[in-house]
Amino acid sequence: MATVYADSNDSYRRLTDSSSWANARGTVSSSSTAGSNSSSSYAFSIYNYYSSGRGGATFYCSRTYFAFDLSGESGTASSASFKVYVDNQGTVGNAESTIYVVAATALADGHADYGNVFSSGTTIGTLLGSGQSTTTDGYLTINLNSAGLSAINSAVGSGTLTIGCMGYYDYNNSAPSLGGNFAKIKFTFANYTGTSRDPYLDITYAAAATDNSVFFGCNF
Numbered sequence: 001m002a003t004v005y006a007d008s009n010d011s012y013r014r015l016t017d018s019s020s021w022a023n024a025r026g027t028v029s030s031s032s033t034a035g036s037n038s039s040s041s042y043a044f045s046i047y048n049y050y051s052s053g054r055g056g057a058t059f060y061c062s063r064t065y066f067a068f069d070l071s072g073e074s075g076t077a078s079s080a081s082f083k084v085y086v087d088n089q090g091t092v093g094n095a096e097s098t099i100y101v102v103a104a105t106a107l108a109d110g111h112a113d114y115g116n117v118f119s120s121g122t123t124i125g126t127l128l129g130s131g132q133s134t135t136t137d138g139y140l141t142i143n144l145n146s147a148g149l150s151a152i153n154s155a156v157g158s159g160t161l162t163i164g165c166m167g168y169y170d171y172n173n174s175a176p177s178l179g180g181n182f183a184k185i186k187f188t189f190a191n192y193t194g195t196s197r198d199p200y201l202d203i204t205y206a207a208a209a210t211d212n213s214v215f216f217g218c219n220f
Contacts, residue, residue, distance in 0.1 A: 002073060006066040006190045006199040007160075009107055011037035012045040013114040014062035021050070021175035024059035027122050032114035037107075038191055043089060045187035046099065048169035050176045057178055063117060064165045064187050067107055068201050070155040075205035077152045080144045082129065082163065085197040087137040090184030097132045099185060100171040101142055103151055104164035117164035124171065126151070128163060133185050141202075152203065161201075 013032035017023035036042070047062035066084075088097045103125035104116045119125050128148035131140050144152070155161040167183035169176045176182050188197040 002203045002205065004068050004070060004073065004201045004203065005195060006068055008190045009037045009109050010064070010066045010189045010199060011035055011107070011109070011113065012039065012042050012062055012064045012187065013111065014044065014047065014060065015114055016058055016060050018056050018058045021059045021061075024061040025122070025170060025173060026061070026115055028115040028118035028120055030115045031111040033111070035111060035114070037109050039189055040192040041186060041188040041197075043186045044184060046165060046167040046170075046183055046185040048167040048176050049182040049184065050178045050180070052178060059175070061170055063114075063167070063170060065104060065107055065113060065116060066163050066165070066199055068155075068161045070152065070161055071158055073156045073203070075156065075208075077149050077156065077203050078206040080149060080152055080201055080203045082142045082144060082199070083139050083202055084142070084165070084199040085138065085188035085192075086133045086140050087186040088133040088135050088184075089186055091181040092135060093181065094132060095168045096181055096183045097134070097185070098168050099131055099133055099140070099142065100127060100166045100168075101129045101144070101148070102127055102164050102166060102171070103147075104162045106160065106162055116162070117166060122173070124166075125164065137186070152201070
């Protein structure tokens, strides 16, 4: 079993737009209007909301990114989970509390990373797993599916696995209603002091095969 902590460039990225949810959600080429790869934690790490204000109604969409350097690992992963310290601060419901983990493209550590959850256009990267956050600040374990294991094994020994975390309305491309239910999930990042709340991968490797064959009555 191996524990691999997220790189220190993990980040949140947010885009707001007053004209449409589609513009706030963006595409593979969209850039965020706010974000950071040096925060220790952020209450709006996932944020899917449509609210009114003095300047009019505005759509908000935030998502997070994590990179894991697996170049120093070896073996074949047989199971794995993504563990992240989170707190659901939005609507208390199965939909709004769900975090979707998807394959993302490599991070450039800037606003251009906002669209990295898309493989092209508005096509989302492969779903690697999902889990429901609670209203208690603490670790959430998201077990990775077969696609997640494949992504890990592709990076083991040679590369970096990059994932994006999306909220319900973001992942399902469903516009939140004005003043209605919303997704808001606080994340703690690698820059938090020490490692007691750091995001990490928990990887179990398959045991190496051992040849215990015994030959009898063979003439050589």
